[in-house]
Amino acid sequence: MNASSIYSGPVFAMARRQFETVADHLDIPTDERSRIFIPKRALAVSCPITRDDGSITVFQGYRVQHHLTLGPTKGGTRFASNVDVGEVAALAIWMSWKCALAGLPYGGAKGGIAVDPRSLSRRELEALSRRYMQEMIPFVGPHTDVMAPDMGTNEQVMAWFMDTYSMYQGQTVAEVVTGKPVESGGTVGRREATGRGVAYLVKRAAETVKLELSGATAIVQGFGNVGSVAALTLQSAGVKIIGVSDHSAAYFDRGGLNIEALEQHVRRTGALEGYSTEGLFDPEDLLVQSCDILIPAAVERVITEKNAGKIQCRILAEGANGPTTPEADAILKDRPEIFVIPDILCNAGGVIVSYFEWVQGLQQLFWDEAEVNDRLNRTLEKSFQAVSRRVEMRKLTTRDAALSIGVDTVLRAKRTRGLFP
Template sequence: MSNLADATAARLGGLSYLNPNAPEPWASFVEQIERVRPYLGELERWIETLKHPKRTLIVDVPIERDDGTVAHYEGYRVQHSLSRGPGKGGIRFHPDVTLNEVMALAGWMTIKNAAVGLPFGGAKGGIRVDPASVSKGELQRITRRFTSEIGIVIGPDRDIPAPDVGTNAMTMAVMMDTFSMNRGGTATGVVTGKPIALGGSLGRQEATGRGVYITAREAGRHLGLPIEGARVAVQGFGNVGGIGARLFHEAGARVIAIADHSATLVNKAGIDIPAALAHVAAHGGLAGFVGAAPLDIEEFWRLSCDFLVPAALEGQITAERAAGIRARVVVEGANGPTTPAADDILRERGVLVVPDVLANAGGVTVSYFEWVQDFSSFFWTEDEINARLERIMVGAFNAIWQVAQEKGVSLRTAAFIIACHRVLEARAERGLYP
C-alpha cells in the first residue's frame, strides 16, 4: 500500500475494508451519464445539463474549540439539478469529504429521485471533519455554523438536507433549529430524518435498509432465487447494512459475512445478526464479536454467495475486485460503490447489479413522506409508511427491469434512461431563462 493509502487509512481510523485508491466519483457519474446518450432521442441536446451542477457552494466553517482555539473546517452544498423540484440529498461528515465526491453524490441524487418518481432534484452536502475527533459541543457548533453558512440556499421549498455518513437524527434536529432561529419561525420541513418529536417520520431510520431488502427480493423473484436460504454478504454494518442484514436474516437468509470499520467477519453457517447488532450497539463496532471468524477484506469480495451488499462508501468494487466476485446479485446499499469498469466486468460475468439509484432509494422515499407530512401536519402510521414504500420501490423496480429487458441494457443503464428522460424533459419544458 502506498504512503497516501496508509495515510488515508489512518485518517479513517483503520477502515481497511474501504478502497482509498478508488477513482474520482464525479468521473464515474459523468461516464454513467454518457452511456445513456444513445437512448435520449431529441432530449440529447440537453445532456450537458446533467454534467454541470446547477449550483456549488463552498463555505468556511470556523468554530471555537473547547480549549479556546479557533478551528476551520471546509463545507459544501451542491445542487446538481432543480428541474423537477427542490434539491434533496444528505449531509456527510467525514474526514475525506471532497467537492468532487459531493458533486457526484448530488448527481446520483438527481438520478435516484427521478428513477423512483419523486418530485425532487438532486443535492448533497458535507463537511471535511471526523465526528469522532471533536467533542459533542464542538460538533454542535460545527453543525450550527455550517447550517447558517448554507442557509442562503436551503429551505423547505428550495433544498432539503437529510442524514448521511457521519450524521444522524440529532444532526438534523440541530440543523432544523438553527435554520428556524435564523428565519424567525419553526420550519420543520427544511430537513428530513429528524427525531419523531420534531416532525420526523416513522419508518425513516429503517427505510434505506428496507429498500435494499425489497429490491434484492424483487431481483431474486425475477431470477428464481428466493431469499429464504440465500447466502448474503454485507459490507458496512451501520444504518443501511445492519438493517438490511437484519431483514435478510428475518426472511430466512443466511448472512455469512459482515464488515464494518473495525472488523470483517465470516461464518458460513450463518451469523446471528441480532447478536451482532447488539454487539455493535454496545461496543461501537464488530471488533470482538465472537459469533464469526476474522476474514481478510479481499477474501470478503471473493466469497461465494447469492447476494452481495456493498453498503459503505463509493468506489469499493473496482475492476480488480469485480473479476473475483462470486455473487449472483450485487445490491448497492451505498452510493456509487461500483466503478463503471467494474460494472462492465460484472455484466460480462453474468452478475446482476441492482444499482444504488434504485436499491438505496428507500431512504429518500420516506424522506419525501416526511416532507409531505410536515407540510400537512398530518402523520401516517408506520404500517402506512412501509406499505407506501413497498409500492413505490416495487413499481420502480419493475419499470426499470422492463426497460432493461426491452433495450438489452443493465439495470443501472435502464434506471439512468428512465431518470434522464424525466429530468431532461422537465428541463426542456421549462426552457432557459432569460
C-alpha cells in the first residue's frame, strides 16, 4: 500500500503499521487497503494575524478528513508547536476507528495549527482561532465535518469557531463544533467526559483482572484535562494517586499526592511547575515506577521499546492518542500480566459525549448531566464487551481486537455503499 508523499513522520508510520497488522487479521485484499486507510481530504492553510505589537505573523494550519462513509467527519483541533500534516492524518485515522468501535455515525478528522498557544495573548489567540475557522468554512459544517477541542484548545476556542462560522451563515449554527461552553450550546459533562471514560474503563479492567481499586495505586502521565479528571474520579473510588506529570514538572510520592491541591494549582497557573519543591521527580522515570494503574494521558509515542519492558503496572490505560509504539506493543504482547486498555477505546469518552452534544444541538433538546453520564457509561460498556468478546474468540491483543472492530465496520460500510464512478 503506497501512501501519498504528503503523509510522513513517525506518528503516521505508526498508524499505518497498526492498520496493516489488523488488515492482515481481517484478510483485507491489498487493493482495498488504500481506500480504507488513506484520508479522503487534507487541507493546508495559511493563517496570518496581526500581533499586539502591530507586526504580522503567518501560522500554518491543517485539517485532515479521513472518510465520510458513515456520516460527517469528527475530530479535535490542536494548537501545538509540533503539529504537522502527518501527525494530523494519523490522529484522523485513529478517530475513524474510535468512532466506528463506539458505534457513532462519524468518520474521523483532525486539525491543528503549528503554534504554542502560550506564546499568544488572548486577543491574538482569538484572532488566530477565527482566522483558522474562516479558512475552513468551505470544508466544514454540521453534516460535513464537526470540530472539537484538543491539546492547546478549549471551550473558549470552540465558541470563537462557532461564532465565526455562524456569522458567515447568517444564523447561529451551534452544532458545527462540540466542546463549547454550556451557555453557547454545549452540553454538561463534555469537558470531563474523556477523563470519566478513562476511569470507567479502568474500573471495568480492574474487575476483569480482579484488582481491588480501594487501596490500588496509580500514576498519571499528563495532568491536563483528561489526566486530572481521571485522577480525581479514580481517587473518589479509593485509588491512591502516587505520581503525576505534565510538560513542566513531575511529582511522585508513595504515600499519595494531594490531587485536589494539584488540580487547583494547575487551574491557577496553567501547569504543575511551581506547585512544590517536595516530591519533584524525573518525568521519564515516572512511567516505569511500580503501580497498579498507569495512565499515559499526554502525547504520542511515550511508551517505546526502551521502556516497555520496564513498566510495572497491572493496567495500562491509554488516555492519550497513540502513546504506545508498535515496537512497545510487541513487548507488551509477551507480558500478559499487563491489561492494556487501547487508546481508541480508553479515551473514547470525549467523542461519545461530543456526539451527544451534536445530537442535542440538532434537536434543540438538551439532557441533564446524569443522563449524559449514564449514556456515556452504557456506550463504553458496549464497546468494552465487544472488545472482550473479540479478544476471547480470535485470541487477539486488546489493541488488535479494538482496531479490528473499527476497521471492519468502516470496510463493510464502504463495500455496501460501493465506489462512486
